[in-house]
Amino acid sequence: MTDIVDVTKVPARQGRMIALNAGDMVDVVNTHGGQVVDTWAFSRDNPAEYMSMEHSHVLHYRLNFKPGDALCTDAWRTIMTFVEDTSPGIHDTLCPACCEPSYNIFYGHKGYHANCSDNLKGQFEKLGVPFHRVPTPWNLFMETIVENNNTLRDMPSTTKRGQYVRLRAEMDCYFAVSACPQDLIVINGEDGVPRDIELHVHRAKSST
Template sequence: MHAYDTAGDDTNPTRRVIVPAGRGSAVDVRRGQTLRVVNTSGTQVVDLWAHTRDEPGEYLGLSQCREVLQRIHFRPGDTLSTNRYRACLTVVDDTSGIDHDTLIAPCRTEMYLNVGLPGTHRSCTANHAQALPRWPSADPPQPWNLFMTAEVVPGGRIVYGRPPFRPGMYVELRAEMDLVLVVSSCPDDHYPTNGGDGSPRDFEILVDP
């Protein structure tokens, strides 16, 4: 199943992209546009990447953002940087109350094999490759894991948790340059990061003109 993309009209110019459970999509956004990543079910983790329109090798750089902001979680008002230290996204609003993870790698075939699951398991890495086939490597960058809780506790240990059940919670972003956003409805059912029974759910993206 592919993402369902509807263009806006004169009465409602907002573009709506529905990303099916366990799948991914690429969404073009122009500088100045705002977009909302809406957690329709209230339980779904969304891996998010942002690549510059003309050069996929420049992208939202999580390590650069952590360095510049001097913390591991991003908040409304923060401007996020590319791996080349250029402003690419600003966090406008966030209704989730979650410290969205910036540390954990995207799930991939080898991860599932490592924990005893079949290599045919869908993954965020495969979703990125399918959504952005011009990416030059089999390994995508570190994603921003929206709605994913991976708390760092004293001693440096990471504790995973499920998202709170808040259907319709969203993160709103403004593009500071022309971008291709790649998003994945994370299919991970091994770690306790997706809510409910751990299975993936649809989510949607709303792009304002």
């Protein structure tokens, strides 16, 4: 039923967007370990409707999600379910996607730096889907934690080679990821080197 696997390789520092049908499952695989993956989902019927971290916080009254949790859109519709997690289980839900100004302002980078916001926009252009915004991503494998009930702290990702998060689409959606190009702080593992990842899609119907 869901045994057909399509593999999409996502090179380091790049993004990809794929169409999922309701019932399809996708594994976000940390091929080499330590890589943060900015993750989004958008309704295929209305790409302005997006998987919302803020709404999902309120749905569960928690800042982090765990297997079994539904993820909802800004219209409170369930778009994905968090099915399985073989990683250490910390996935930031608070930080916006990195963008060209963030590298200039926060890290003193001069000139252009590849970034997750542009990676997402580029995938919308590539697929010819109307682009509306860069929502706050679900930052899979990103261990930015809340300390003392209020302070944010960036920790290197401790996800190991081959660990993955499995999600199920609950509506027809566009599923997008960016293998975060951040190399100026240590979120992408102790050495801070961006690496490629893979998406493994288990199709609910073999005819699609």
